[in-house]
Amino acid sequence: MKQQLLLLPGLMCNEKLWSKMNLTNYKTFDIPREDTIDEMVEQLHISFAKHKEPINLVGFSLGGYLALKYVIKYPTRINKALIISSGIDSLKETEILKRKKMLETLKRNNINSLSFMAISQLLEDKTNEENLDIINQMFDELGLEVYNQQLFATMRRKPLFDELINVTSPIQFLSATNDSLVNLEPINKLCEMKDNFQLKTLDTDSHMLPLEYEHFLYKEIQNFF
Template sequence: MSDLRQVKLAMVPGTQCNHRLWERLIPYLDECVQPRHVAIEECQTQAHMLAAIDEALCESQHLLGFSMGGYLALQYALANPAKVSSLVLIASSARGLSDGEKQARKGMLDFLHTHTYGGMSRARVKEFICQQRWQDNELIDLIKDMDKSLGGATLLNQIQQTSSREDLSADLGKLPCRVLIIGAQQDQKVTVQDLQNMAKLLPNAQLQLLDECGHMVPLEQPQRLARILNQFYLGR
């Protein structure tokens, strides 16, 4: 690829995440990669979230999604294959939510309807990061600050709007674009087996698994993630 190639990249965050999800990653991206945060945290419905992705792709055909944002990005790409030339899915499964996650979300919804949300506890944050980072106060504070800045109303809305996720696995073979799946060995939310199954079903996919990393890949392993993305987009 030419060194002058500009890759305009639309980046879709996960539940209760904002632009700060990418703040550790962006400094390591090649200068030819031009990231744009898709602010789905400001959207009131899933339809509006997909519309925000569509608007971002007016300037770019490269789409990246993290966690819930990865599911939305995949959903969008399957419905609009001509608009997406490459897709990166980070810590995200095409299968939607497990029974355990559905039950946990129901409990959270019940709580949010009857209580004032006080933010993520430190114990809750530990479910999203690998054990090696349980004493990383800077990382934990960043995750808690993102959650606090968005608040209970955003969390309630996002859970309500994104919990009905159908299994997209049967449609993966129809997706023509290049797909990069990135996961983590210590992710407690998305299994390695799910990611491996996705890679087998997609016609043009590669899978990268990171060690010493939990669910919050862009914050836990930003330098390693940037190297993978730079190679994927620019061949370097």
């Protein structure tokens, strides 16, 4: 691909998320440390400013949601966007409660790493030590302060369906069919209504597609961009 890819990771993820994919001509960005999603989008706009041509965005999970918010607010700045393991609706209250409880447990016990149970919920293969280690490394590098900030700044997410209706840029979603964190129903509906939206799914429950399905994802990125 000629044009550089701009990569946005997910909650408590950094550039290590993309480390297994052997991508070239790309630049990774951290989730901005801002207090609201709108402020995060504005900070990304500042970071993207040096890229004069319409940009190619790849967003994973929370990064996918932020990428879509960016597309909605700055449609002329986007060439294409690939959205991985990310929904377009609000987080379920059960998921918000689960994240709050996890943060409280970590703080109360002065723990700086996620439990095996917490990590394994994101993975299909719960025995892959390399992937478990990458997730732990990312969490350790970012730390509890960042987790607290990202959690509370992004837990109340607005549904994006009505705003995405007006988007004309090519948008492709990649998701597991049984990812408990992604509701595919509104995405399917959007794709049925708009030709510029596409959804491809894998028959798995993995949320961490860049780690577990890196070869598939690499090919999709090459084909889409």
